[in-house]
Amino acid sequence: MRIIFSNILAIYRRELQGYFASPLAYTIAGVFWLLAGFFFINLLNAYNLGSLQADTTGNTTPLDVPYLFLQAFLGVLSSVALFLLPILSxxxxxxxxxxxxxxLLATSPVTNWAVALAKLLAVVTFFATMVLPLLVYEAIVFGATTPPMNWNVILLGHxxxxxxxxxxxxxxxxxxxxxxxTILAAVFTFGLVLFLWIVELVGQRLGGPIGNALSHLSLLKHFNNLTQGIVDSSSLVLFASYIVLGLFLTAQSVDAFRFQRS
Amino acid sequence: MIEVEHLSKSYGSTTAIEDVTFAVEPGEILGFLGPNGAGKTTTMRILTGYLPASAGTAKVAGFEVHENSMAVRQRIGYLPESPPLYPEMTIEGFLHFVARIKGVSAGDRAERVQIALERCGLSDRPKTMIRKLSKGYRQRVGIAQAIVHDPPVIVLDEPTVGLDPRQIIEVRNLIKNLAGDHTVILSTHILPEVSMTCSRVAIINKGKIVATNSPDALMTDLMGGDGYNIELEGDVTDLLPLLSKLPGVKSLEAATAAVPEGRSQWHVFTQPGVDIGRTLAATIVGAGVGLYEMRRVRASLEDVFLQLTTAESTEAESTDSVPLDAEPEASDAEPTAGET
Structure with a gap:
């Protein structure tokens, strides 16, 4: 068990090192930060304007501007990520x-599972470091709200x-x-993710039990739940299922690749 | 140390190796010799646990490679055909990484990496990025990663490919130094390499082991030693049957070398222990044919290799090698019925 952990750590570190030495990874991070910053300012202006207008027109329906802004910003981030994540993976x-x-990996005393898990952890860590700087300017904006925001909601969204x-x-x-x-992998991943993104729409169109089941698979729907501060265990289970499914299929496919390669 | 019994592997309907059986004693260097596509890499991949065999068993250090895959992987160092390297890492960083995933304990790691660097002549540039290395240096790093965890068994797939002559000598010396402490299997299609580095040779062709022995024994046993190259001028149609019936002559073959107009070159293969030089010359001269060259040739590993790996086509040609009605050039140019 300790050996497996040590192997996972070794591969995890190597992978991370690979990201930090890769121009592509920096480019992706740069693009992500640029777009995130742009949308942040844009949304901030739009919501400021919106709240001002609400005040002047005497609209009495209370608007929770900071929470709406958070939700919109995370929504934008997730859409940007949809395009960038296939390039990372x-x-x-x-x-x-x-x-x-x-x-080399397949002839080392490391299981396929350990390799896949280490790789996934590394790439998720890299994505987390991409998101981390955004928290700084979110903290500045949300720190200025009255009444103060519930930080748990913000953290849950992230x-x-x-x-x-x-x-x-x-x-x-x-x-x-x-x-x-790699190009083929990126294109297919993008296609699959896009499908999972909009599968809710497809499900609604179909209707019936199959449609219901399909729309439950939607990534976007469950992500929106979390950004609203709703901890729905079904959402957590769904994300966990996708993660485990990906790991399982990867381990299997690496094995199958060795069995059938010519 | 390595025991392979009746190993077979097929990909779908194509058979890569068939009923391969051999054994390697501890401390030995076994050379795996064969033309490209003969099944060398497949056999090595099965030994390292990368590929499962279709049938048969392979044991490394007493462990079956598929059932006890993890135990085998710890005890084996493997250099695949193209060295598995991460270009963005430094040599030292990469070797540390490999040592880690091969299960070298944290305390021994630095020392093992240092030894591997020194053995492979890399200790002067441990901090160089692998991306910036030349082909020869990459190959060395590949060998270094195969020995970094001090495995009892080392499998090297074409270790000298792409190196310059000086580097080839260095790598061969390195491999020779590994023997004794380690059991080494290396594959190659370069013949002198085998006679220089290996204590035993297994020749593999079309997925089957056709011979296993020491390089010297292979040469004497299989070729029976000697033969002659002769260059003749004139009409040889009457002479050739005479020559092939001479006592001690095993076979007669047309040579492929370019010769002047009107001349022809032939290989005369002789039985072991018989020297037919005198009768051969007398017969040729007696038949009134011009003898321009007569050179004695000793069998090389190359001949053994060619004979073993092209057995089918030489059989087909040998019926043809004494043409009664055709010029030798013509028989060379036209495809024979046996070959088509």
């Missing part, structure tokens, strides 16, 4: 396959973002393990 296995290092990212990255990792082309 595309190389997880495809690169290893291309460079032949998968053969936890939701991380869970969403972990689910997407886990599935992306599986797709990455199917091919040695």
């Amino acid at each position: 595309m190389g997880l296995y495809a690169e290893e396959r291309k460079r032949g290092t998968l053969e 936890l939701g973002l991380l869970l969403l990212a972990a689910a997407v990255l886990s599935l992306g990792m599986f797709i990455s393990s199917l091919t040695d082309s």
Whole structure:
């Protein structure tokens, strides 16, 4: 057990090191920060204006502007992430396959599960470091609200973002393990994630029990729950299921790849 | 140390290796020789636990490679065909990483990495990024990662490919130094490499082991030693049957070397222990054919290799090698019925 943990740690550290040495990772982080900053200012202005207008027109329906703003901002972040996460996950296995290092990992005393878990943890950690700086300017804005905001809601929203990212990255990792082309992995992951994003709409269209079941699979729906400060265990279970499914399929596909390769 | 019994592997309908059986004693260097696509890499991948075998068993240090995969993986160092390297890491960082996942304890790690660096001639640049290394240095790092955890068994798939001649010598010396403490299997299609580094050779062709022995024994046993190269001028149609019936002549084959107009070159293979030089020359001269060259050739590992790995085509040609009505050049140019 200690050996497995030590192996996971070794691969985790190597992966993280890889991200911090990779120009692509910095580019993704840069783009993410740029877009996040832009939308942050934009939304902030829009909501300020909105609340001012509400005041002047004498609208008496109370608006909880900070919470609405948080929800909108996290929504935007999740959409940006939808585009960027497949790029983060595309190389997880495809690169290893291309460079032949998968053969090193597969002939080392490390299980497929440990490798997959370490890789997922590393890429989620990288995403978390991408989100971390945003918390600084959120703290500045939300710290100025009266009445003060409930920090638990803010943290829960970001936890939701991380869970969403972990689910997407886990599935992306599986797709990455199917091919040695990173581009192909990114495109397929994007397609799959987009489908899971909008599957709620598809489900509603279909209706009936199948439609219901489908819409329950939607990533967006469960993510929105969390950003509203609702801790729904079904949402947590759904994200956890996606993560475990991704890990399981990855471990299986690496095995299958070894069985059938010519 | 390594026992392989009746090992077979097929991918779908194609058979990569079939009924491969061999054993390697502790401290030995076994050279795995065969043309490209003969099944060398497949056999090595099964030994390292990367591929499962379709049938048969392979044991490394007493552990079955598939059932006890983790135990085997700890005891084996493996250099695949292309060295598995992370370009963004430094040499030292990479070796530390490999030592870790191979289960070297934290206390021994620094020392093991240092030893591997020194053995592979990398100790002058441990902090260099792998991305910036030349092919030769990458190959060395590949070997270093295979020995960093001090495994009892080392499997090297074409360790000298892509190196310059000086580096090849260095790598061969390195491999020789590994013997004794380690059991080494290396694959190659370069023949001199085997006779220089290996204590035993297994020749594999089309997925089957065709011979296992020491390089010297292979040469004497299989080729029976000697033969002659002769270059003739004139009409040889009457002479050739005579030559092939000479006592001590095993076979007669047309050589492929380019010769001047009107001449032809032939290989005469002789039985072991018989020297037919005198009768051979007398017969040729007696038949009134011009003898321009007669050179004695000793079997090389190359001949053994070619003979073993092209057995089918030489059989087909040998019926043809004494053409009665055709010029030798013509028989070379036209595909024979046996080959098509």
